[in-house]
Amino acid sequence: xxxxxxxxxxxxxxxxxxxxxxxxxxxxxxxxxxxxxxxxxxxxxxxxxxxxxxxxxxxxxxxxxxxxxxxxxxxxxxxxxxxxxxxxxxxxxxxxxxxxxxxxxxxxxxxxxxxxxxxxxxxxxxxxxxxxxxxxxxxxxxxxxxxxxxxxxxxxxxxxxxxxxxxxxxxxxxxxxxxxxxxxxxxxxxxxxxxxxxxxxxxxxxxxxxxxxxxxxxxxxxxxxxxxxxxxxxxxxxxxxxxxxxxxxxxxxxxxxxxxxxxxxxxxxxxxxxxxxxxxxxxxxxxxxxxxxxxxxxxxxxxxxxxxxxxxxxxxxxxxxxxxx
Amino acid sequence: xxxxxxxxxxxxxxxxxxxxxxxxxxxxxxxxxxxxxxxxxxxxxxxxxxxxxxxxxxxxxxxxxxxxxxxxxxxxxxxxxxxxxxxxxxxxxxxxxxxxxxxxxxxxxxxxxxxxxxxxxxxxxxxxxxxxxxxxxxxxxxxxxxxxxxxxxxxxxxxxxxxxxxxxxxxxxxxxxxxxxxxxxxxxxxxxxxxxxxxxxxxxxxxxxxxxxxxxxxxxxxxxxxxxxxxxxxxxxxxxxxxxxxxxxxxxxxxxxxxxxxxxxxxxxxxxxxxxxxxxxxxxxxxxxxxxxxxxxxxxxxxxxxxxxxxxxxxxxxxxxxxxxxxxxxxxxxxxx
Ligand SMILES: Cc1ncc(C[n+]2csc(CCOP(=O)(O)OP(=O)(O)O)c2C)c(N)n1
Ligand SMILES: [Mg+2]
Numbered sequence: 001x002x003x004x005x006x007x008x009x010x011x012x013x014x015x016x017x018x019x020x021x022x023x024x025x026x027x028x029x030x031x032x033x034x035x036x037x038x039x040x041x042x043x044x045x046x047x048x049x050x051x052x053x054x055x056x057x058x059x060x061x062x063x064x065x066x067x068x069x070x071x072x073x074x075x076x077x078x079x080x081x082x083x084x085x086x087x088x089x090x091x092x093x094x095x096x097x098x099x100x101x102x103x104x105x106x107x108x109x110x111x112x113x114x115x116x117x118x119x120x121x122x123x124x125x126x127x128x129x130x131x132x133x134x135x136x137x138x139x140x141x142x143x144x145x146x147x148x149x150x151x152x153x154x155x156x157x158x159x160x161x162x163x164x165x166x167x168x169x170x171x172x173x174x175x176x177x178x179x180x181x182x183x184x185x186x187x188x189x190x191x192x193x194x195x196x197x198x199x200x201x202x203x204x205x206x207x208x209x210x211x212x213x214x215x216x217x218x219x220x221x222x223x224x225x226x227x228x229x230x231x232x233x234x235x236x237x238x239x240x241x242x243x244x245x246x247x248x249x250x251x252x253x254x255x256x257x258x259x260x261x262x263x264x265x266x267x268x269x270x271x272x273x274x275x276x277x278x279x280x281x282x283x284x285x286x287x288x289x290x291x292x293x294x295x296x297x298x299x300x301x302x303x304x305x306x307x308x309x310x311x312x313x314x315x316x317x318x319x320x321x322x323x324x325x
Numbered sequence: 326x327x328x329x330x331x332x333x334x335x336x337x338x339x340x341x342x343x344x345x346x347x348x349x350x351x352x353x354x355x356x357x358x359x360x361x362x363x364x365x366x367x368x369x370x371x372x373x374x375x376x377x378x379x380x381x382x383x384x385x386x387x388x389x390x391x392x393x394x395x396x397x398x399x400x401x402x403x404x405x406x407x408x409x410x411x412x413x414x415x416x417x418x419x420x421x422x423x424x425x426x427x428x429x430x431x432x433x434x435x436x437x438x439x440x441x442x443x444x445x446x447x448x449x450x451x452x453x454x455x456x457x458x459x460x461x462x463x464x465x466x467x468x469x470x471x472x473x474x475x476x477x478x479x480x481x482x483x484x485x486x487x488x489x490x491x492x493x494x495x496x497x498x499x500x501x502x503x504x505x506x507x508x509x510x511x512x513x514x515x516x517x518x519x520x521x522x523x524x525x526x527x528x529x530x531x532x533x534x535x536x537x538x539x540x541x542x543x544x545x546x547x548x549x550x551x552x553x554x555x556x557x558x559x560x561x562x563x564x565x566x567x568x569x570x571x572x573x574x575x576x577x578x579x580x581x582x583x584x585x586x587x588x589x590x591x592x593x594x595x596x597x598x599x600x601x602x603x604x605x606x607x608x609x610x611x612x613x614x615x616x617x618x619x620x621x622x623x624x625x626x627x628x629x630x631x632x633x634x635x636x637x638x639x640x641x642x643x644x645x646x647x648x649x650x651x652x653x654x655x656x657x658x659x660x661x662x
Contacts, residue, residue, distance in 0.1 A: 058408065092441030103443040108407050113431045119397050120432060123404020130362065130386065130410060137404075149424075153397025160392065315438045316476045318445035318500035321531030321578050 007278055009051055009208055011286045013043040013265050015293065016067040019076060022294050023066070023083050023097075024243055031302075032083055034096050036243040037064040041206075042170055044264025045233035046071045048203075048211025049138060049168045052219050053106070058128070058137040060121040061110035063098045064170075064237075068110060068140055074102035076297035086304035093307040094315065108137075114175075115148025117141065118167070122154040125165035125228075136222045137165040138215075144175025146189045155196040155230065164222035166215060169232040170205065176241045177250035190232035198228050205235030206262040209271075238263075340515040346490035347375040347451070347507065351413055353525065354497040355383055358411060361497055362387040364402065365415030365451075373417055373453070374512065395425040399450065403433050403502075406448045413497060419452035419506060420466045433502040434477035445500045449493070453507045454482075454548060456599060456636060457647060465636035465643075467548070467600035469506050473577055473609060479503045479530055480577040484551035486516045488574060491528030499530060508548035508599075533580035535587070539569035542657050543587040545610050546597035547576060550629075550648050554597050557653040566661055576606050584610065585618050592623035593660040597648050602630035624660040629653050 017040060026032040039046065042064075050071030053059065061068035069079060074090070082089025082100055089095070090102045098112035108124050111117045121139030128135040145151060146169055158165050169189050173180050186192060193200025199221075203214045211233055218229035236259035240246050272278045341349075355361045362383075368376045369390050380388045391398045395416065402412035416422055422429065433446045456465040472478050479501050483489035489507065496503040536551060537558055546554040551572045558568035569587050573579055588594050594614050596607035607628040614626060629648040637643055 060404075090441065090443070091439060094441045095439045099439045101440050101443070103440065108404065108444070109432075109436060109440060111432065113427055116400070116427055116432055119400020119428060120404040120407065122397070123401035123406070124408045125404070126401055127405035127408035127410045130405070131360075131408070135408075150396050150400060150428075153392075153394035154400070156392060157394060157397050157401055315442040317479070317578075318437055318447075321479070321529070321575070 003277055005051070006272060007282060007286060009047050009212070010268060010272065010278070010283060011290060012047045012051070012071055013208065013268065014287055015076070015290045016043045016046065016070045017265060018290050018294050019070060019079070020066055022080075022298060026084065026298070027243060033085055036097050037241065038239050038243060039064055039067045039237065041236045041238040041259065041263070042172060043067060044208035044268065045170050045205035045211055045235045048208040049140070049215045049231070049233075052212050052215035053136065053138055056106060057135050057219070058106050058108050058121065058124040060108050060117040060124070060137070060139045061101065062117060062140055062142060062145070063110070063112040063114065064142070065100055065110035065140070066097065069100060069102040069105060069107055072105040072107065074105045076293050077300040078102060080297035081301040081304050084301040085306070086301050087307040087311070088300070088304040092311065092315075115141065115145040115150040118145070118148070118150045118154040121165055121167075122158050122163060125158065125163035126161065128164055129161070134223050135164070136219050138219070139165060139167045141167070141169055142175060143169060143171040143173065143180040143184060143189060144178070146192065147183055155192070155198065155228070158228035159196040159198050162225065162227035165228045166218045166222055167228065167230045168215065169230070170235055171232050172235050172237045174241070174250065177248050179250070188232060190230055193230035198230060200230045201232065203231060203233050205233030206264045206267055208264055208268050339518060341486045341490065341518040342515045343486040343489055343507075343511045343513070344374040346486040347493055348377055348379065350490045350493035350497070351376075352379060352382065354494055355379075355387060360409060361411045361413065362389065363413045363415065364389040364391050364398065366391060366393065366417055368415060373415070376415070395421055396428050399425040400428040400432065402448050403428060403436070403446050406446045407436070407444050411447050411497060413449045413451065416450055416452045418455045418464055419468050420463060422450065422452055422468065429472070429478070429502070430475050434475045437501070438477060446502045447500045449496045449503045449505055451505045451507060453509050454599070455509045457510050457643065459638060459640055459643065461638040462635035467506070469504065469576060470600050470605050472504055473606060477502070478577060479575060480506070481530060481575050482506045482508070482547045483574060484546075484548055484572045485511065486514065487518060488528050488534065488572070491526045492530065492574060494527045495530050498527075503530070506548070510549040528574065530575045531578050531580055532575070533571050533573045533583040535569065535583065536572050537568065537570040539567040539591065541567045541591055542593040542595060542660055543569050543571060543584065543591045544595045544597060544653070544657065545571045545573060545584055547573065547606060548599055550597040550599050553648060553650050554653055556650045557657060560650065560654055561657055566657065568657060581613050581617070584614060588614050588618045589621045592621050594622070594626045595653070595656045595660060596626070596628040597653055598628065598630050599647050600631060601633050602628065603633050605630050627656040627660055629656045
């Protein structure tokens with residue numbers, strides 16, 4: 001059991017890494033429009049948190065959200081087709097990289113206005129509570145977003161109503177080029193939980209198992225009526241804020257190199273091998289399978305039609321009104 | 326800030342008061358559908374007059390007082406709506422929508438679209454148009470026009486108690502986000518409610534109501550301006566000028582066909598709107614009429630709006646800024662001169 005969960009965690013981390021590498025490659029080849037905010041370095045935080053959820057739990061992402069749907073188990077075809085602006089994309093070509101949300105795995109959106117997802121995750125938790133289900137809502141956000149008013153409003157609302165929500169901060173130390181140490185009033189964002197009378201935890205985001213354990217206990221607590229928690233994963237993005245932005249000089253090369261030595265995928269792989277939990281062959285096979293899935297997703301996207309330009313007018317409303325009858 | 330007298334619970338009224346109508350609409354929809362709930366500031370105490378008796382009947386889970394956190398509260402309502410609830414948020418006075426504009430514009434209005442139809446956001450945001458109330462510039466806005474340029478929102482501005490009730494019921498049943506603007510100047514007004522079954526009547530969104538038929542001039546008016554326009558029409562009727570008054574009821578999406586049909590008959594249009602002139606709904610009506618029914622026009626279109634200054638506190642400065650029976654009469658006269 002543990003064995004298969006660990007293998008699945010490994011598979012999802014590799015899937016995120018390879019999926020994004022493929023997307024970057026397609027962007028360079030001109031097969032992909034728009035920008036890409038990628039997550040290499042943060043896969044441990046993402047997968048550790050997602051895997052702590054049940055399949056029917058809710059999740060809200062951010063602008064940097066290729067990893068979140070993959071972490072929650074989404075199939076790659078619809079995601080890749082969306083990045084490639086095809087009609088078969090999860091958003092039917094209307095969202096792209098910053099809004100890559102697959103609702104079939106419990107996503108309620110990946111929003112590109114920083115901080116705007118926090119109230120949505122809070123509301124999903126309210127809905128779950130009012131409907132008497134035991135679903136939990138997981139909210140991803142960044143260190144930058146923790147200074148938005150919506151962060152503070154949401155934590156307060158969740159606390160007073162004891163909502164089943166886990167706020168999960170991927171603190172990658174920067175909001176674009178602005179260091180959190182200059183913009184966040186506390187050393188640990190998790191310390192802000194105290195102001196809202198909820199537990200706050202700091203975890204090593206490069207250690208997928210530690211993230212999993214801590215988020216799992218926060219999820220269990222939420223599910224059993226114990227209310228919200230705030231978890232802060234210390235992590236790092238190895239690449240620039242967005243692909244193509246490589247002229248910025250806000251961080252030292254040495255710092256990046258230091259963090260690259262703590263690659264969450266390599267750390268997890270070494271640990272699994274050290275502990276003899278999973279064989280090298282099984283890990284290699286998982287990587288191979290992921291490679292094939294990505295090839296399949298790209299093929300699927302390439303062979304999918306573009307959206308009809310007339311679809312620009314679809315999905316504005318759920319109910320179109322008959323006027324003037 | 327002056328509050329209106331509390332409306333009393335009880336449906337068996339021959340006359341339907343505006344605030345009671347809103348309360349009844351919410352109560353009836355909450356009885357009908359367990360997913361409907363209301364949230365807002367000071368709802369339990371019925372501070373604003375449209376939530377009398379709701380707490381007693383439905384309890385604190387479905388009648389929720391909220392913290393002062395408009396973005397958080399509206400966003401929370403959106404999230405709840407995405408997972409199957411039907412929240413009705415009383416934002417009370419409409420400028421209190423502003424701290425939540427990102428949630429309204431970027432999330433409520435766009436989620437269905439940006440996620441390619443994977444979700445919908447059935448929320449109603451109730452907001453009062455608290456003008457002509459001695460409340461000065463920050464409280465007196467009529468901000469529906471700001472949201473007209475946001476596809477995905479439906480915007481309702483009722484003009485009397487009966488239509489307000491039927492429209493609010495329909496808005497609650499609708500699967501899209503609806504902004505529902507309630508004119509403070511109508512709060513204490515009542516309309517006759519002759520039939521029992523009228524109490525349970527719904528009014529479709531997206532349909533205009535022809536409040537009075539006429540042959541010479543079409544007047545399209547919103548909110549309390551509809552009543553003023555009816556008075557103006559009556560006055561001019563005595564002089565032999567026949568005025569048709571149209572209440573769009575829903576200003577987004579707009580029932581433009583009913584307006585075009587009327588203008589093709591009358592050849593003249595006056596749009597009356599208590600909001601600021603620039604960027605107004607009235608301007609949008611005139612633009613559409615001019616584009617589509619230009620050949621039918623016998624006179625230049627006119628609009629009666631609030632001029633582009635802020636709303637001052639002193640009643641002697643405030644009163645004259647809004648459309649009045651006199652200014653509407655003058656504008657209509659100009660079109661037939
Ligand atoms: C409200 C808002 N302000 C500014 C931006 C521009 N912006 C996009 S991402 C970003 C940084 C966000 O930092 P953080 O929350 O730490 O997330 P990260 O990018 O590090 O994953 C900014 C400023 C935005 N999208 N939304
Ligand atoms: Mg960051």
